[in-house]
Amino acid sequence: MKLLTLAEVDVESCAPDGLAAPIARPEAEQLAGLLKAIADPTRLQLISFINTSSGDESCACNLTAPLGLSQPTLSHHLKVLTDAGLIEREKRGTQAWYRVNQVRWQQLSKLFEV
Numbered sequence: 001m002k003l004l005t006l007a008e009v010d011v012e013s014c015a016p017d018g019l020a021a022p023i024a025r026p027e028a029e030q031l032a033g034l035l036k037a038i039a040d041p042t043r044l045q046l047i048s049f050i051n052t053s054s055g056d057e058s059c060a061c062n063l064t065a066p067l068g069l070s071q072p073t074l075s076h077h078l079k080v081l082t083d084a085g086l087i088e089r090e091k092r093g094t095q096a097w098y099r100v101n102q103v104r105w106q107q108l109s110k111l112f113e114v
Contacts, residue, residue, distance in 0.1 A: 034108045037084035042067065043077050047105075050087060050098050057090075057099040 023031070038044055045067055050058045064074050078098060081087045085104045090097045 031108070031111055034084055034086065034104070037080050037086055038108075040077070040080075042069070042073075043081055046074075046077055046081065047086065047100055051100045057097050060096045060098065063098075 038047065046063065049063065049066060050056075053062075060074065060078060063069070063078075064071055067074070069077070078087070078089070078096075082089050082098075085101055086108075087098045088101050090099075
């Protein structure tokens with residue numbers, strides 16, 4: 001196995017396309033907010049659990065037990081994700097249902113496309 005030195009690596013060819021041009025301050029602040037919202041293991045688990053649930057949505061009542069969260073902790077994390085626009089909330093009777101905002105998620109993923 002050959003180790004490459006920094007001089008041998010073409011950084012431009014492996015850098016994500018989303019970083020190929022300077023980012024304006026408002027866009028950088030928006031993207032930083034999204035990254036901050038998902039920079040938590042519990043929130044990443046919530047997003048993956050919701051996205052893989054039946055119908056690509058999940059009732060909040062079904063999220064506490066599988067993730068081992070108390071209701072207040074779950075509510076806090078769901079609010080952070082909702083405020084960032086990464087998940088959407090729909091009230092049905094007394095229950096809140098959540099689904100991943102695919103448009104917002106793709107906006108974030110474009111930052112890392114190669």
